[in-house]
Amino acid sequence: MKVAITADGKDLDSKLDPHFARARYFLVVDIDHGTLSVCSNVDFQRTPHLAGTQAAGALISLGVQAAIVGHIGPKAFATFKSAGVRVFQASSGTVAEAVDSFRNGLLVELSGPNADEHWPQPDRT
Numbered sequence: 001m002k003v004a005i006t007a008d009g010k011d012l013d014s015k016l017d018p019h020f021a022r023a024r025y026f027l028v029v030d031i032d033h034g035t036l037s038v039c040s041n042v043d044f045q046r047t048p049h050l051a052g053t054q055a056a057g058a059l060i061s062l063g064v065q066a067a068i069v070g071h072i073g074p075k076a077f078a079t080f081k082s083a084g085v086r087v088f089q090a091s092s093g094t095v096a097e098a099v100d101s102f103r104n105g106l107l108v109e110l111s112g113p114n115a116d117e118h119w120p121q122p123d124r125t
Contacts, residue, residue: 001031004064012096018070021052052076071115
């Protein structure tokens with residue numbers, strides 16, 4: 001199973017990035033095979049509209065079956081749900097900790113978005 005996780009860096013020790021659409025990176029962890037892929041979000045991060053939808057679409061095209069996020073807006077959430085991607089919440093800690101929590105069934109699956117469409121955007125300068 002491939003799981004996408006929002007991160008502020010490129011490895012498992014990176015901190016979780018709380019903002020899905022504006023995350024610096026998405027780390028795609030293949031839980032079954034123990035592999036890690038890094039996807040930069042720079043192309044969508046600066047998009048004024050539909051950043052979350054575009055990022056979700058890109059992750060779906062990589063075959064992710066679950067996403068671990070801090071906050072996610074309605075359009076990105078709907079994009080994931082329409083593709084059958086399950087969305088879980090983890091707000092703090094590292095990517096490795098989130099993966100462990102996911103493996104152990106400790107993360108809460110979101111039933112809907114938990115951020116407004118234009119949730120405050122982090123300063124990425």
